[in-house]
Amino acid sequence: MADYPQKLKDVLADFEFVTTRTERAEMLVDIASRFEPVPEHIATRPYAIECKVPACESEAYMWADPLPDGTLKFYFAVENPQGLSAQAMAVILDETLSGAPLEQVASVSPEIVLQIFGNDISMGKGQGLMEMVRAVQTNAKRALAEKAG
Amino acid sequence: MSEITERGYHKPEVLVSTQWVEDHLNDPNIRIIESNEDALLYASGHIPGAVEVDWASDLNNPLRRDYLDQREFEALMSRLGVTPQTTLVFYGDKNNWWATYAFWVFQLFGHENARIMDGGRNKWQSEGRPMTREVPQYEPTNYKALPRDDRHIRAFRDQVYQHVQANLPLVDVRSPEEYRGERLHMPDYPNEGALRGGHIPGAVNVPWSKAVNPDGTFKSAEELRRIYEEEQGLQPDEEIITYCRIGERSSHTWFVLKYLLGYERVRNYDGSWTEWGNLVNVPIER
Numbered sequence: 001m002a003d004y005p006q007k008l009k010d011v012l013a014d015f016e017f018v019t020t021r022t023e024r025a026e027m028l029v030d031i032a033s034r035f036e037p038v039p040e041h042i043a044t045r046p047y048a049i050e051c052k053v054p055a056c057e058s059e060a061y062m063w064a065d066p067l068p069d070g071t072l073k074f075y076f077a078v079e080n081p082q083g084l085s086a087q088a089m090a091v092i093l094d095e096t097l098s099g100a101p102l103e104q105v106a107s108v109s110p111e112i113v114l115q116i117f118g119n120d121i122s123m124g125k126g127q128g129l130m131e132m133v134r135a136v137q138t139n140a141k142r143a144l145a146e147k148a149g
Numbered sequence: 150m151s152e153i154t155e156r157g158y159h160k161p162e163v164l165v166s167t168q169w170v171e172d173h174l175n176d177p178n179i180r181i182i183e184s185n186e187d188a189l190l191y192a193s194g195h196i197p198g199a200v201e202v203d204w205a206s207d208l209n210n211p212l213r214r215d216y217l218d219q220r221e222f223e224a225l226m227s228r229l230g231v232t233p234q235t236t237l238v239f240y241g242d243k244n245n246w247w248a249t250y251a252f253w254v255f256q257l258f259g260h261e262n263a264r265i266m267d268g269g270r271n272k273w274q275s276e277g278r279p280m281t282r283e284v285p286q287y288e289p290t291n292y293k294a295l296p297r298d299d300r301h302i303r304a305f306r307d308q309v310y311q312h313v314q315a316n317l318p319l320v321d322v323r324s325p326e327e328y329r330g331e332r333l334h335m336p337d338y339p340n341e342g343a344l345r346g347g348h349i350p351g352a353v354n355v356p357w358s359k360a361v362n363p364d365g366t367f368k369s370a371e372e373l374r375r376i377y378e379e380e381q382g383l384q385p386d387e388e389i390i391t392y393c394r395i396g397e398r399s400s401h402t403w404f405v406l407k408y409l410l411g412y413e414r415v416r417n418y419d420g421s422w423t424e425w426g427n428l429v430n431v432p433i434e435r
Contacts, residue, residue: 021188021203021206022192022284025188025189025191025192026192028189028192029192029193032189032193058187082187082190082270083187084187084193085188088189120205120206120211121205122204122205125186125187125188
């Protein structure tokens, strides 16, 4: 699992024990129920196009807000109210990567989508969720570059 | 929206209202089936008694780009606890995209006792009708299916090519931008690998969403004829092929043409643009 933040490792480990599709879906639905859209002090509609996650069927947006300790806090909006998969992904990314060391965030592979949602996720859905991970990863890399530069 | 029976459909009985479904929640001869784009929706809540058919894992062959075979369909139906006499009612998100897709796949096996719930999941929820997270358990049955017959409602690559050579009509149900080749995929959707943009020669562009009202219910036959016949010149006696990117949106239009407008010879090309847009040396127009 490379050098992932411990919270992410814990979540991935939880999903390793999933044995049925129903069980996985119920876990993800419960995670999605914790989704809170981006607060107004970060962004209001209409959201900036540059914050839109490409290729996401549920029209997700992402913001990375610098924290005093140099890490990032990640916020999301999911405009499709039925986009539960995107909401679940947003919660996982925020809860496991917000406040984590940038080097670790930058190392997270989009393939965690398969570990979380299962290898049989449809190509289209999988691509969109992976783009959410890439969006977070890209912001972490950018922040690292700015620190170095 | 007027009552379904007043909309002038060719086969109005194939559509049922949300009220009809609620009135039949406890009917043992009915099985309600939910099919969605987002696989988490069913688990988050569904119509009481509804079972889930996931388009990706339940209907598609995991190895080859094809659908389940006769034996696998029998296993699926047995698991759902249905018989050939059971009336299946499909519904789902995205204005019933995936519900009509599942409906179409089930027709490959000749289960004609099938309906679509007008308005889909959204309408049911917006009307405040009951939802549950309880997953029903039905006694497995011993369903005997007909052999899969793709001939009448499914079109394959070579057939589409012959169709084009014969200057026969197609309906491209994608967005105008995809049809014109300005985009390779739906806005906000991933590019699932089409190397070329444009449309199949002879195709008219009627985005699938033109067939539904804002609440997801199907438009009246009069409105649909205006869209497909007056505006696009299609005729009910023509041989028509519908397509999109993987055959899901086009199954929605296939349903409209066949059941609501009575087109006898409509086939869905499920290879659609993810196939045609990658084929070497086939004709493409922009």
